[in-house]
Each structure stands twice: as C-alpha cells, then as structure tokens.
Amino acid sequence: MTLKIGTRQSRLALAQTEMFAAALRQEYPEINIEFVRFTTRGDRILDRPLDRIGGKGVFVEEIEQALKNGDIDVAVHSAKDLPVQLGDGLEISGVLPRGDYRDMLVMRKGSEFSPADRFTVGTGSLRRRMNLAKLYPHAEFADIRGNVDTRLRKLSDGEYDAIVLAAAGTERLGLSLAEFTVRMFEYTEFLPAPCQAIIAAECSSGSRAAELVRSVSHRETMLCFNAERGVTAALGADCTVPVGAYSEISDGMLRLTLSDRNGNTAQGECPPEKGTELIKELISQL
Numbered sequence: 140m141t142l143k144i145g146t147r148q149s150r151l152a153l154a155q156t157e158m159f160a161a162a163l164r165q166e167y168p169e170i171n172i173e174f175v176r177f178t179t180r181g182d183r184i185l186d187r188p189l190d191r192i193g194g195k196g197v198f199v200e201e202i203e204q205a206l207k208n209g210d211i212d213v214a215v216h217s218a219k220d221l222p223v224q225l226g227d228g229l230e231i232s233g234v235l236p237r238g239d240y241r242d243m244l245v246m247r248k249g250s251e252f253s254p255a256d257r258f259t260v261g262t263g264s265l266r267r268r269m270n271l272a273k274l275y276p277h278a279e280f281a282d283i284r285g286n287v288d289t290r291l292r293k294l295s296d297g298e299y300d301a302i303v304l305a306a307a308g309t310e311r312l313g314l315s316l317a318e319f320t321v322r323m324f325e326y327t328e329f330l331p332a333p334c335q336a337i338i339a340a341e342c343s344s345g346s347r348a349a350e351l352v353r354s355v356s357h358r359e360t361m362l363c364f365n366a367e368r369g370v371t372a373a374l375g376a377d378c379t380v381p382v383g384a385y386s387e388i389s390d391g392m393l394r395l396t397l398s399d400r401n402g403n404t405a406q407g408e409c410p411p412e413k414g415t416e417l418i419k420e421l422i423s424q425l
Contacts, residue, residue, distance in 0.1 A: 141171045142348060145202045145211035148176045149286050154311045155338045156215040158235055162355045170351075175211050177201050199341075203229060206341065212348035214341040218334035218364060221341075223372050231339045232349040233356030234364050238307035238336040240385060242267060242329055244322040245294060246301045251320055252278075261290065261299035265381035269402050270329045271303070287312060294319070307336035330383025330398050333367035333376070359388045366414040370397045373418050393417070399425045 142163065146156040153174070160172045178201075202214045203226040218234065225231070244260070252258050254275055261283035262268060268280050281299060283290055287308050294302050295318075306323065309316060337360055342349035363386040370376070370384040374397075381402075386395040393414055396406040405421040 143173050143175050143211040145175045145205050145214040151308050159215050166355050216339050218337035218339040219332040230344045232342040232352040233340045234360045235338045236357045237360045240331050240336040241306045242324050243306050244301050246320040248318050258300035261302040267303045269381050326385040333371045333384040337364050362411045369418050
C-alpha cells in the first residue's frame with residue numbers, strides 16, 4: 140500500500156511530516172510512504188500579517204483541497220495553524236505526543252530586558268503581543284513573517300531587539316540557540332496558542348488512511364487537542380482573536396487553562412469526557 144502525505148515545503152513542516160511518517164512506518168513497515176509538497180497561500184504571501192490575508196486557513200486550504208480530490212491520503216499540520224472549521228468530509232484522525240508547548244523570547248547574546256526597558260519585538264501574533272505587554276509594558280512590536288531560520292537571521296541582523304518563537308519548532312529543526320539569550324515562558328505566565336506543539340494528521344472521514352493514522356495516535360495528546368480546539372471554537376478564535384489555552388492530563392483528569400481576547404484567564408479540571416462542560420464553565424468566569 141502507498142500512502143501519500145501532503146505537507147508544506149518548509150524545513151519545519153517536512154521535519155514534522157517525517158515524524159508522523161516514522162510513527163506509521165514503525166507500526167506498518169510494509170507501507171510505502173510518499174510526500175507531496177505544497178506551497179500554500181500563507182507561504183507565498185510574506186509581506187502582510189496573517190489576519191490580513193485570511194487567517195489560519197491560508198496554511199491549509201490547498202492541502203485540504205488535495206485531500207478532497209483524492210490526490211493525497213493524509214495531510215500533516217501544526218495543529219495551532221488549523222482553522223476552526225475543517226473542510227467538509229475531513230477529520231483530524233490522529234496526533235503525535237505533544238512537544239514543548241512553550242513560547243520563548245529570543246534575544247541577541249548578552250541582551251536581557253527588564254520591564255522598564257523599551258525594545259522592539261518581532262511578532263505578528265496578537266496573543267503574543269498581549270502576553271508580552273503584561274511582562275514588558277514598554278515593549279514595542281513589529282510584524283515579522285518567514286520561517287524560523289529567516290526570523291533568527293533578522294534578529295541577528297538587528298532588525299529587531301528580540302523575537303518570539305515556539306520552542307517545539309526549534310527543537311524539531313535541531314537548531315542550537317547557544318548564540319542567543321533565551322527566556323522560556325511557562326503557561327502560568329504566558330499562555331500558548333491552543334494546540335501549540337501538537338502535530339496533527341488530517342484525513343477523509345471513514346478512509347483507510349484515517350484508520351491507520353488513528354492507530355498510531357497519542358491518546359492523551361488527542362484529549363488535550365480536542366479540549367483546546369473546543370476553546371478555539373467556543374471563543375470564535377482565529378488570528379484576529381488573541382486567545383490562549385493549555386491543557387494536560389494528570390492523574391486521569393483534564394486540567395485546562397484558557398484566556399480570552401482581553402487577557403482574562405480561568406482554569407479548572409474535570410474528567411476528560413467532561414471537557415465541553417468545563418470549557419463553558421471557565422468561559423462564564425471570564
């Protein structure tokens with residue numbers, strides 16, 4: 140059997156797709172896996188913030204269409220890039236174990252900033268800007284687009300005093316940040332995007348590919364994925380709504396923290412199957 144997996148062409152996207160392919164090969168060594176690479180609208184348009192070119196869907200539209208057309212069997216995504224609504228007839232069939240969920244402030248070596256300092260941070264994310272403004276009230280922000288390597292180069296060239304990156308991305312690329320100063324943010328002070336650091340595989344519902352992907356999916360991460368996707372849906376969040384969410388499974392309970400567009404936060408826990416009720420309860424507290 141040949142399984143065609145669709146992916147964006149960036150180094151990070153290919154690294155994440157290879158991680159999913161490795162999980163499938165380990166379980167089904169007889170499967171032949173082919174990568175089909177796409178350049179999405181979000182990859183082509185780099186001179187404007189995401190909220191001005193269509194939001195999160197710009198990274199998945201072309202790949203979802205290929206799924207619907209039968210040109211590919213599986214699409215691998217960074218889960219935080221998924222829009223609230225998937226394409227008709229499509230589903231997230233599985234996820235890999237979650238990576239490092241944290242955001243980090245990356246500065247040139249020897250640079251560190253206090254809450255009293257004025258400095259420029261490269262980030263187009265409204266959520267990251269809102270979080271940083273609480274920690275660094277005098278920080279200024281400038282849009283930045285491009286892959287991880289491009290962003291680090293712009294920082295080194297002095298276009299920004301600091302940038303914000305997702306820890307999981309640099310780890311999956313095997314990048315060393317030894318030449319930079321890094322501040323890691325725990326979720327208690329800087330909530331990540333919902334589903335950050337989760338790699339998701341999308342398939343046509345009821346397909347053989349969906350069945351295969353489901354068999355290698357990580358149960359606890361899938362529970363967290365569904366909970367955090369539920370937050371996104373309940374708050375009507377996209378790139379223009381800066382919400383955050385982080386969940387984990389501990390002692391069989393789902394622990395969830397979320398924030399709304401105003402930065403108000405709420406947290407609670409429940410059995411995983413009661414996640415929808417917990418989300419409604421927490422939102423009512425905001």
